[in-house]
Amino acid sequence: KKMTTEVGLAAREKEIRFSSFRRRGTVSVVREHYLRDDISCKVEFCPLCTNCKAGGKRNEGLPGASISHYIIPDVSALGEYMEIFESPAVSGLIMLQTVVAGIKSRRHRSRVLDLVSSYPHKHCVLFSNEHHLETYTEREEKEDLTQWQRRSVMSAAVWYINHLEAGMSKKAIIIVTKTPEDYYMYNPARTERLMVMSVGDYVRAFCSDQRELLLLYESITASLQDSSTQCTYDEHISVSSLSKELSTGEIIQGIIRVNKFRSKDEAFVSPSSYPPGWGGELDILIHGLTNRNRAIHDDLVAVRLLPKSEWRGRGSILPQDGEDDVSEFAHVMATGQVVAILERRPREYVASFTQESSEHSSGRCERVLVCPYDVRVPKIRICTRQSEELKNHRIVVCIDSWPGDSQYPIGHFVRSIGPIGDIDTETSALLIEHGITITPFSKAVLDELPMVTMETPWDVDPEEVQSRWDLRHTHLVFSIDPEGCEDVDDALSVRYLQDGGVELGVHISDVSYFVKPGTLTDIEAQRRSTTVYLADRRYDMLPAVLSANVCSLLSNVNRQPKHCLMAFPWKRYVTWYLNCVTSPQTSFRTRLGSYVRLYTH
Numbered sequence: 001k002k003m004t005t006e007v008g009l010a011a012r013e014k015e016i017r018f019s020s021f022r023r024r025g026t027v028s029v030v031r032e033h034y035l036r037d038d039i040s041c042k043v044e045f046c047p048l049c050t051n052c053k054a055g056g057k058r059n060e061g062l063p064g065a066s067i068s069h070y071i072i073p074d075v076s077a078l079g080e081y082m083e084i085f086e087s088p089a090v091s092g093l094i095m096l097q098t099v100v101a102g103i104k105s106r107r108h109r110s111r112v113l114d115l116v117s118s119y120p121h122k123h124c125v126l127f128s129n130e131h132h133l134e135t136y137t138e139r140e141e142k143e144d145l146t147q148w149q150r151r152s153v154m155s156a157a158v159w160y161i162n163h164l165e166a167g168m169s170k171k172a173i174i175i176v177t178k179t180p181e182d183y184y185m186y187n188p189a190r191t192e193r194l195m196v197m198s199v200g201d202y203v204r205a206f207c208s209d210q211r212e213l214l215l216l217y218e219s220i221t222a223s224l225q226d227s228s229t230q231c232t233y234d235e236h237i238s239v240s241s242l243s244k245e246l247s248t249g250e251i252i253q254g255i256i257r258v259n260k261f262r263s264k265d266e267a268f269v270s271p272s273s274y275p276p277g278w279g280g281e282l283d284i285l286i287h288g289l290t291n292r293n294r295a296i297h298d299d300l301v302a303v304r305l306l307p308k309s310e311w312r313g314r315g316s317i318l319p320q321d322g323e324d325d326v327s328e329f330a331h332v333m334a335t336g337q338v339v340a341i342l343e344r345r346p347r348e349y350v351a352s353f354t355q356e357s358s359e360h361s362s363g364r365c366e367r368v369l370v371c372p373y374d375v376r377v378p379k380i381r382i383c384t385r386q387s388e389e390l391k392n393h394r395i396v397v398c399i400d401s402w403p404g405d406s407q408y409p410i411g412h413f414v415r416s417i418g419p420i421g422d423i424d425t426e427t428s429a430l431l432i433e434h435g436i437t438i439t440p441f442s443k444a445v446l447d448e449l450p451m452v453t454m455e456t457p458w459d460v461d462p463e464e465v466q467s468r469w470d471l472r473h474t475h476l477v478f479s480i481d482p483e484g485c486e487d488v489d490d491a492l493s494v495r496y497l498q499d500g501g502v503e504l505g506v507h508i509s510d511v512s513y514f515v516k517p518g519t520l521t522d523i524e525a526q527r528r529s530t531t532v533y534l535a536d537r538r539y540d541m542l543p544a545v546l547s548a549n550v551c552s553l554l555s556n557v558n559r560q561p562k563h564c565l566m567a568f569p570w571k572r573y574v575t576w577y578l579n580c581v582t583s584p585q586t587s588f589r590t591r592l593g594s595y596v597r598l599y600t601h
Helices: 075-080 082-086 097-102 106-116 145-166 180-186 199-206 211-225 240-248 288-292 355-359 423-433 443-447 462-467 520-528 544-550
Strands: 002-006 009-020 025-036 069-073 093-096 124-127 172-177 194-198 251-258 266-271 284-287 300-305 312-315 329-333 336-343 348-353 366-372 380-384 393-401 410-419 490-496 502-508 562-568 574-581
Touching: 069 145, 075 082, 075 097, 075 172, 082 106, 082 211, 093 097, 093 106, 093 145, 097 106, 097 124, 097 145, 106 124, 145 172, 145 180, 145 194, 172 180, 172 199, 180 194, 194 199, 199 211, 211 380, 211 393, 211 410, 240 251, 240 300, 251 284, 251 336, 266 300, 266 312, 284 288, 284 300, 284 312, 284 336, 288 336, 348 410, 348 423, 366 393, 380 393, 393 423, 410 423, 443 520
Parallel strands: 069 093, 069 172, 093 124, 172 194, 380 410
Antiparallel strands: 002 009, 009 025, 251 266, 251 300, 266 284, 300 336, 312 329, 348 366, 348 393, 366 380, 393 410, 490 502, 502 562, 562 574
């Protein structure tokens, strides 16, 4: 049902269906779905969108002149070839709302949104096609979900062609998919500037000089086609049939954690909720690879408890090198078997080639086993022709699937980090294994911060001087950081009071003055969470212009930190929290020119 509200806006009643565990079926909810015609195309300097009602600003995202075409990946391509679109060689991506919503994995969707937010390192935008008046495609009754997604993708692609042509742009739109023939029936435009290509055809046509990208595509394709003949594991129960048993507590869900000292024998599941009358330990033991049933460390799994006669205890003696058997057990605990994997944790794994893989390399694309850096992860079978070339390198691989008839998970080669033993290689391996992504701060973030040079140093705003308590001429401020430290984020001060007491001051950098909530700098700092310190380097949470300059309490320069002044008279103490202006005398130099030295133990 369509309801027109005002010019350029419309509302429709949209039926949404949810799966319900309680009612053992689907629940239909009718909601109003609003459409508008002023959603930006997000192409730089688009003459049709620069004065749109939504913002009135020039768009940033898709370059208007530096590339020849824009790419719209569909659900099938984005779901299985994500690393291809994450490559710096592939740019000008338009992520449709329909496509992002069609990706089943929540973590996979987060990777897509990370691409969108990585401007200008990656020219990728998110287009709300389901809320645009001209690109909204209503799902027909009894229409297959995949067919509706294809119609929505084609509708958005045709709109982009017409929109760019009206804006005097002749750029092409390329829909990248696994099966191009499925789109031919949905193409009413019949224009040369609207093309449908498979992932492989696009890589070979536009990235033929990118050898690593070609090898990556080859490895992913081989992993998707890989199969084995030896039946090893039980079939997983479908998620739809688990609803009743999950609600009654017959099956328990939780995160599986593999014991790194007994990676082949022991794993533990921490249930997200416990069944009624549960009186056991907090964790459930999963003993052996057979009961683990293809679950990998950190997966969300469904577990069925084994009969009590089969319960075991965790090993009480650490095995020696090369020893797998568990000879002694602690007290018996609840033991179970993984019956379904509810959600995989998509991540990259650092690995290296086994000796057998490099010895039998023939230079052709072969399926080989690689050993992950993390001992809790099983060996991964990948397809590559570089096993001899990279036999002494650490590489990055991803797991795509783990069929029940395969002893090992199937994955694909992503990239090489560098030679084993090299300091930069091992540092990068540690960062990848701990999920730490280090990228340079974008130009958009740096543009929000003060421009500081040797010729134009930063100084406190005169208005701030008037609104803060000036401590520059009344307090001796010093730091306990070592000499030469650039990141001086805290300092101390001490002085005698007139009544004979002592005032102790603690001074902390006022970063909130420069980083406002909701800004790009704030969002980037939230993503990084903290400054990462390694033995020989560090990766800052905030740009150096803040951490090592305007927010650093350096010697003989004006700064505006937050302060806590604590007065300790003879019989009581009082604390003030203040905004102040100081010029810290770091390096322990007083205003009178003498020196003080602070010893710490």
